[in-house]
Amino acid sequence: MNKTLETVQAGLARRRRRESRFRWYGRIAIFVSLAFLAMLIVSIVARGHKAFWQTEIAIDVFLDPEELTPPTREHLAKADLTGLIKQSLRQMFPEVRQRRRKRALYRLVSSAAPYQLRDYVLAHPDRIGQTVRLWVLAGADVDLYQKGYVDPETPESERRIKDYQIAWLRKLESEGRLVLRFNRGFFLNGDSREPEQAGIQVAFRGSLYMMVVTFALSFPLGIAAAIYLEEFAPRNNVWVDLIEININNLAAVPSIVFGLLGLAVFIGWFGLPRSTPLVGGLTLTLMTLPTVIIASRAALKAVPPSIRYAALGIGASRVQTVFHHVLPLAMPGMLTGAIIGMARALGETAPLLMIGMVAFIVDPPQSLLDPATALPVQIYLWADSPERGFVERTSAAIIVLLLFLGIMNLAAVLLRKRLERRW
Amino acid sequence: MNTVITERHTTPDLETDDHRTVGDYTLAEPRFTCRHVNVFYGDKQALFDINLDIGQREVIALIGPSGCGKSTFLRCLNRMNDIIEGCRVEGDIRLDDQDIYAKEMDPVLLRARVGMVFQKPNPFPKSIYDNVAYGPRIHGLAANRTELDEIVETSLKRAGLWKEVKDRLDHPATGLSGGQQQRLCIARTIAVNPEVVLMDEPCSALDPIATATIEQLIDELRSRYTIVIVTHSMQQAARVSQRTAYFHMGRLIEVGETTEIFTNPRHPLTEDYITGRFG
Numbered sequence: 001m002n003k004t005l006e007t008v009q010a011g012l013a014r015r016r017r018r019e020s021r022f023r024w025y026g027r028i029a030i031f032v033s034l035a036f037l038a039m040l041i042v043s044i045v046a047r048g049h050k051a052f053w054q055t056e057i058a059i060d061v062f063l064d065p066e067e068l069t070p071p072t073r074e075h076l077a078k079a080d081l082t083g084l085i086k087q088s089l090r091q092m093f094p095e096v097r098q099r100r101r102k103r104a105l106y107r108l109v110s111s112a113a114p115y116q117l118r119d120y121v122l123a124h125p126d127r128i129g130q131t132v133r134l135w136v137l138a139g140a141d142v143d144l145y146q147k148g149y150v151d152p153e154t155p156e157s158e159r160r161i162k163d164y165q166i167a168w169l170r171k172l173e174s175e176g177r178l179v180l181r182f183n184r185g186f187f188l189n190g191d192s193r194e195p196e197q198a199g200i201q202v203a204f205r206g207s208l209y210m211m212v213v214t215f216a217l218s219f220p221l222g223i224a225a226a227i228y229l230e231e232f233a234p235r236n237n238v239w240v241d242l243i244e245i246n247i248n249n250l251a252a253v254p255s256i257v258f259g260l261l262g263l264a265v266f267i268g269w270f271g272l273p274r275s276t277p278l279v280g281g282l283t284l285t286l287m288t289l290p291t292v293i294i295a296s297r298a299a300l301k302a303v304p305p306s307i308r309y310a311a312l313g314i315g316a317s318r319v320q321t322v323f324h325h326v327l328p329l330a331m332p333g334m335l336t337g338a339i340i341g342m343a344r345a346l347g348e349t350a351p352l353l354m355i356g357m358v359a360f361i362v363d364p365p366q367s368l369l370d371p372a373t374a375l376p377v378q379i380y381l382w383a384d385s386p387e388r389g390f391v392e393r394t395s396a397a398i399i400v401l402l403l404f405l406g407i408m409n410l411a412a413v414l415l416r417k418r419l420e421r422r423w
Numbered sequence: 424m425n426t427v428i429t430e431r432h433t434t435p436d437l438e439t440d441d442h443r444t445v446g447d448y449t450l451a452e453p454r455f456t457c458r459h460v461n462v463f464y465g466d467k468q469a470l471f472d473i474n475l476d477i478g479q480r481e482v483i484a485l486i487g488p489s490g491c492g493k494s495t496f497l498r499c500l501n502r503m504n505d506i507i508e509g510c511r512v513e514g515d516i517r518l519d520d521q522d523i524y525a526k527e528m529d530p531v532l533l534r535a536r537v538g539m540v541f542q543k544p545n546p547f548p549k550s551i552y553d554n555v556a557y558g559p560r561i562h563g564l565a566a567n568r569t570e571l572d573e574i575v576e577t578s579l580k581r582a583g584l585w586k587e588v589k590d591r592l593d594h595p596a597t598g599l600s601g602g603q604q605q606r607l608c609i610a611r612t613i614a615v616n617p618e619v620v621l622m623d624e625p626c627s628a629l630d631p632i633a634t635a636t637i638e639q640l641i642d643e644l645r646s647r648y649t650i651v652i653v654t655h656s657m658q659q660a661a662r663v664s665q666r667t668a669y670f671h672m673g674r675l676i677e678v679g680e681t682t683e684i685f686t687n688p689r690h691p692l693t694e695d696y697i698t699g700r701f702g
Binding site for chain 2: 234314316317
């Protein structure tokens, strides 16, 4: 046996150990990150999933013609709908006489109940004069109790829901007047002070509109800039280098600075309205653009130069070379970059605070110029609210945000697959 | 190589450090005339005072050791050096008595007249048909689909690929073998009906059988096109070319009839190279 062989063999076991150790480090790293991801998702879903359900109570309301005619929106706005609700609650529990108990009884239903009554009357004006069974939202305390957030062991004085209220709920339940229903309001309503009425419609639309604006601006602009810098701009030119350095620096600027810039330029200088998805989208475009440019340039760089030579060699102009051959090959990479930038923009809160998208807005925006909030801002607002009912809604909003992100990423993957299939 | 040279035939008064061109570089009816061509990459000079004529319908081989400037010279002929940053070409290169580096010469037009085949097969990641049709399409050479089909068919036939691919023109070109891809690239080049075809080591990435096919093809193409081929293989130069130019360290050392160069090199550097003593 010669010397080399001996030396190599002596070290072999050590080498193999090192290799397997390294493999284990990798596995552990992946396991840890997956565990954290699972923890995040499990804790959010565990906390938030109940917000997709909502307690509703059926009450028998007498649609008093005296109060409700004519059944127009203007008239009903002045009518004493709350009185009708209270009256039907009193009829359901005639034994309640004490004033404090009565107030506690009224709190079983949400303050949204009169509006639900109004909508019902507007939809069925022919029912006026009859007594109808109406499903209304339960109050926040009832909702929390029904979902099991209230520990019955807690002394009554420290609970927001009292024993006699619980007794009423049991009675309602036995009559089939108390159920958990799918919470449509969470998706259809705007923000509210009352947790049981608060929804993400405004924030969702705001985020969606902003994404549309951001994508529509940052994708073409970013690609155009990247193509120019990568394919047409002279190399080793001071100005080009300067631009390149600045783009790289911009990608690292804290997002709140972009918020200040958006405030100064779009609101201060251009005079665009505050709190609108248009301004939000423009601000996020500023933030996303450097990311898109950098990713697009990397995608262009990855296209083999032989393709360019081939096209130039048969007499294609540079623009033809880029648009016929380089761009289609770089497109999947560019899209990925754009989606990564968009995903970052979607989760961004700080710049939106600066341009006033942190407002309390109830009505969903109908256009880019109506005030709105965004999903991360809504999450921030709700997380800050003292009402117990907002805790689960915060988590539910996070779930919606994550789903939004997931759908965006999925779209990117599908789009990439489609584009790549063209070889 | 046809002949094994055992003793020096070289002109006794030539020294190896004498880099003036040996042989007659002029032709009576040239297609390209190159005079005093100097090429610089930044501060580094890559070609020194090259004078060479390239004739009609001939195959001229450019040979020489790596880094001698033969590819650089080839790329001067269709201005592919333009796209290399910091590359500067001096001197006078004329195609049919037209200065190709003149301001009014459009490189797009030039490259339509002077096609190029590259070292590594570089088909577009599109269908076989689209690869060949791309040139005619961008130059507007076909008035309608029938004409385009004809051009594609003729080009593929001339490139000797038609029989192999006629049933799968819509298949991806990247699915072809290396040799087929290179013939496809040749078909793509001749589809624009150029006057000159430049080939930059077209067989260096191919196996011997594919190489033989391409060499045969070059011989057939000679009847229609002027072909300038850069090659590392002296056997290939001897087989396919009528004239040969030997480059050494950025200088054109010797030019002449291929048979003459390979049997009776006049410059000691040429002799060293083709006998394998150097290079």
